[in-house]
Amino acid sequence: VLEAPAVQVPTGSNPDPELVRRAQSGEREAFDALYRRNAERIYAVCLRMTGDVASAERLTQDAFVRAWQKLGSFRGESAFSSWLHRLAVNVVLEEGRRNRRRWSRVEIMADPGALESAPPARDADVGMDLERAIASLPPGARAVLVLHDIEGYKHEEIARLTGTAIGTTKAQLHRARRLLRERLER
Amino acid sequence: MMEHLDEATLNALVDDELAPGARAAAEAHLTACAVCSAELAALHSVVLDVAALPRGIVPARDLLPAIHGAIDAAARRPLRVAGGAGTVAAAIGEPARYTHRTLSSARWSLAAAAVLLVAVSSAVTALLLRPRESAFLAVDAAAVLPAGELDRVEARFITATDELAQVLREQRDQLAPETIRILEENLAIIDGALEEARAALRADPGNRALSEMLMAAYEKKLELLRSAAASVVT
DSSP: OOOOOOOOTTTTTOOHHHHHHHHHHHOOHHHHHHHHHEEEEEEEHHHHHOOOHHHHHHHHHHHHHHHHHHHHGSSSSSHHHHHHHHHHHHHHHHHHHHOHHHHHHHHHHHHGGGGGGOOOOHHHHHHHHHHHHHHHHHHHHHHIIIIIIIOOOHHHHHHHHOOOOOOHHHHHHHHHHHHHHHHHTT | OOOEEEHHHHHHHHHOOOOOHHHHHHHHHHHHHHHHHHHHHHHHHOOOOOOHSSSHHHHHOOHHHHHHHHEEEEHHHHETTTTEEEEEEOOOTTTTHHHHHTTTSHHHHHHHHHHHHHSSSSSHHHHHOOHHHHHHGGTTTTOOOOTTOHHHHHHHHHHHHHHHHHHHHTTTSSSOOOHHHHHHHHHHHHHHHHHHHHHHHSTTTTTTHHHHHHHHHHHHHHHHHHHHHHHHOO
């Protein structure tokens, strides 16, 4: 089972389990609170994997709608944030599989300017240049780079998730890093 | 002429994926090769910068209203329920109130209402029905049963409902929480009605009305399970 790295929340202060329990009983307000606590990270992975604001918004919505519908299957064996993140990544990749043409279209329409809503990075200019460079990568290479270098997935997990060989995901990652360096002129 | 480290090796160094022997050899090369050392440093720098990007990005607009809309739209999508229940539309936001209002009628009406109740769930209404081949297809609950046939038909109903219940157990994670709750509540109601009918029939085995009530309850249970199962067999 693919596991995203857990969000760093101090033990004992994480309200997610209680919110999940209430949401599982149908309490919409609790689900809204879970959305607010997780939306930025889910939106970020959707945006970085697609490079397209409209797609990222729609896929973020889809991920949360699916989360609501599947809450009954969440047993608390992993952090809710990890479960939700994995679900969102699946939503993005499923869409890619359903409609390969979308990936091509997204590549053309990639809108790095959309990333300007991102909070300041370690160095704001460097961060924006980097975000723009990532958004300009070919879709496959971009997805692997985002999952591996930003989200911390292992190659085995990415290969399982994308239905490709580990060698393929490594090749995509190396290509993504090479292209990033070229585009950042390093 | 010195052969430089290839791209895969440089990446494996950055990701700490080289076996000890290969790593030692690569590091030995790096101490003598300024080109590869510079390549490695540049690659490492990019990887560190990417890893340092913020995990979250604030959406340009609040997506929650659209999420609510999608959830509600899924809940309101009409469902054609087999068995004559018709097209049902209900809001997912009020399952409990809808349930209590519906359950205020007589017990047999409760069983009849079960299919309607389950239809308020988002999972059931969100997905198209795709009937699953199973034993229940051969069962005609509306038939007037000749004497002695009741046990045989009841056994077929039990087989069919057990089969569907198994489908739901295996795919429980495909159902929304409120769907599961409503489903379980209504199955309990119908099972209670079935038990009552069986008890009454034991006391009065020849009572045709009781036989028909028993079959009607089975039919409702079948419809309820079939609707729920169809929603997860996509």
